Amino acid sequence: MQDIDWKTMYSGVVYVAKHYPLMIILYILLCVILGMGVSIILAFIFRKYKVISREQKYYNWAVKLYLPTLLIINIIFSLKIGLFWGCYEALKNDSYNLSSQVYHTSSSLIFENEHSKKEFIGDLRSIVTELSHNNQNIKVQVKDIVKAYDTKYQVIDRPKNWLVSLFIEKYGDKIHTLIVYGMLNSVPHINISESISYKEFDKITNQLAMLDSQDIESSLVQKIQNLFLIVLKSQFKTIVKGMLMIWGLLMFIPWIEVSIYKFVMKRKRSKAIIK
Structure with a gap:
């Protein structure tokens, strides 16, 4: 995985936001819509497999917070991915012009x-x-x-x-x-x-x-x-892969927590039967 040159990447974001604001907005909206769709699908899966159901009253209320948290996380990640995706496409479109400036600077x-x-x-x-x-x-x-x-x-x-x-x-x-x-x-x-x-x-x-x-x-x-395009693609892929890894880990937390909960409850029931 190539190291991310954040200084250049954020400079690219500012450059694109200044010259291609509509393209940025378009890709952000597209990613937010996809993120909300993913949130709905995950919410349905959580309900189906009882990830947000607990026997204890207050505990049951608490795990229901997974749903709004899920939506917020997906929107935040959608905004970031949409921003970088829009920048990537805009810089690709403008790559010849930028490369010409690089050349003529010499x-x-x-x-x-x-x-x-x-x-x-x-x-x-x-x-x-x-x-x-x-x-x-x-x-x-x-x-x-x-x-x-x-x-x-x-x-x-x-x-x-x-x-x-x-x-x-x-x-x-x-x-x-x-x-x-x-x-x-x-x-x-x-x-x-x-x-x-x-x-x-x-x-x-x-x-x-x-x-x-x-x-x-x-x-x-x-x-x-x-x-320029090789560097741009490498940096973009590195950033998106990092974001998706963090997103995947956050989405996995409810499953880890519910697995621990089921394991503890199973042991409690086993002890109750023995007694």
Whole structure:
């Protein structure tokens, strides 16, 4: 189970609540209706199996409180699940826009025109030359190229969108690596491994220089979007699983209590018969 990044998740909730309030309300209403339906079904099951029936007068009154408590718990959990579900769907719909902001925040990596593309390729060539120590056959790690570029050219600008800022802050290294790998692999019939020699790199960049800048940029945004959706899905599943586990434990309490009650009453009756 992946650790939940609550700072980013709650920032996502605020972002969605601000931009997609109707979607949030829709999913909350849907989950509340489902929660009330579940409450009715559970109340019927409780009555059928006498979970809320006791022989003692006041005890019998007390266990009747399970029914309103059941409804309140289900509504609370429905509200929370509806909120996070709505946020999840809204962020999915807005994922390309957010990923585009993440990409364009990396101003030094934008392929907005042929000049910026050639400048970027030239910068990477100089880095690969330094890392390979002028030996064209020595293999250099792509991750070292990414790290050197980030250090030398200060890739990331400060984004205006604070949700994008949080995503970059936590996954900046992966984003840089995705962009460089994606850029190199945008050349047809090329599949870059973890390392590459200067000779191989020079051949790829010559072909890369002939590709359309906008096509490359669109491809890189899609790769960032894929990372964003993987992180989003993982976080959402972790949160919902945790909520459902807690909900299940709370729903199980009446059954534990009634089982203990029946066991105690059975022992009392057995002792009474013996006497």
